[in-house]
Amino acid sequence: MEKELSKLTTEGRNPNSMKLSELSTAAMLEVINKEDMKVAPAVSKVLPEIEKAVEIIFEALRDNGRLFYVGAGTSGRLGIIDASECPPTFMTPPEMIQTVMAGGNEAFTNAAEGSEDHEEDGKNDLKKMGVTQKDVVVGITASGRTPYPIGALKSAAEADARTISLSCNKNSTISGYADCAIEVIVGPEVLTGSTRMKAATAHKMILNMISTAVMVKLGKVYENLMVDVHASNHKLKERAKYIVTEITNADAAEAEKTLELADWQVKPAIIMIETQVSYEEALKAIKKNNGYVGEAIAFAQK
Known part of the structure; x- marks a missing residue:
């Protein structure tokens, strides 16, 4: 010193x-x-x-x-x-x-x-x-x-x-x-x-x-998108919709509807659209694969 x-x-x-x-x-x-x-x-x-x-x-x-x-x-x-x-x-x-x-x-x-x-x-x-x-x-x-x-x-x-x-x-x-x-x-x-x-x-x-x-x-990003963003206001909800549409190619209406079912959580919404599983099944896939979206999608598709 x-x-x-x-x-x-x-x-x-x-x-x-x-x-x-x-x-x-x-x-x-x-x-x-x-x-x-x-x-x-x-x-x-x-x-x-x-x-x-x-x-x-x-x-x-x-x-x-x-x-x-x-x-x-x-x-x-x-x-x-x-x-x-x-x-x-x-x-x-x-x-x-x-x-x-x-x-x-x-x-x-x-x-x-x-x-x-x-x-x-x-x-x-x-x-x-x-x-x-x-x-x-x-x-x-x-x-x-x-x-x-x-x-x-x-x-x-x-x-x-x-x-x-x-x-x-x-x-x-x-x-x-x-x-x-x-x-x-x-x-x-x-x-x-x-x-x-x-x-x-x-x-x-x-x-x-x-x-x-x-x-x-840690799996909180998929590609270069914030899939663990906390959609707590209007701007962030719009961002969540954008992220879901970008990854799944769903339209804005489907993205918003799915996000509402998923309590505005991006990860389960993505898996629900990509694999046509329920919210509960999407959460299970996420937990089973330690939060990694790609692996959770593959798991849910099985």
Whole structure:
């Protein structure tokens, strides 16, 4: 933790934005845009590490484990965003993917920057979640040296949980406490030290990749369609109808009628139309095949 902040890549001054305060609005935006273009190539360099993380998390969730994101400030907020979007997108139970944030969830809107400095708080907050060896804990910190998520990873290791770190500096301190270390190097920020910019963008991209890939592997996607979407409002019901018509070639009226019989669940509606079985038989096929639509269709056709 004694590593000097000024020596971190994320804290360096960007030579391309040294005159930022003197630029016109158009020139300022061009500088920011050019720097943002460096993020995706940086993420591409750590795809092998992201793949390892996906496999670790998939195995845990498949076996009824849980995923915990841990972070402070922007890093914690990114975890909350990704975790909160999984239930409506993939119909996951809320407890499957959770976020432990320095300062508590109220720090999502009201910054509690001092809360990140205490490793013991990270340890204690994670312990309260009852983490076990079945779970996975992801520590998120742009600098790679934030005490709070480091404490959480130490606590996770004591519980024999699998650990993953996500940072934006080479040889990050937190990497030493992770089974899988992802270090995505995006370079100095346009606004020196403001890691809510490129670093956060890179981390958002990686969290998107991780959660989406895991959900595909869990059978919550068929082809490239969200077959476990929670159709809880008009927009999502329209999306559910679209998904059913795309997969089954049924017209909109038949799709809607079947979805109503299936309590607006896309998976059983697809199987009902494709195999002409009842709602109950469709549910049985889904359960028998662990939620995988293709296998459930083949099972029901027998």
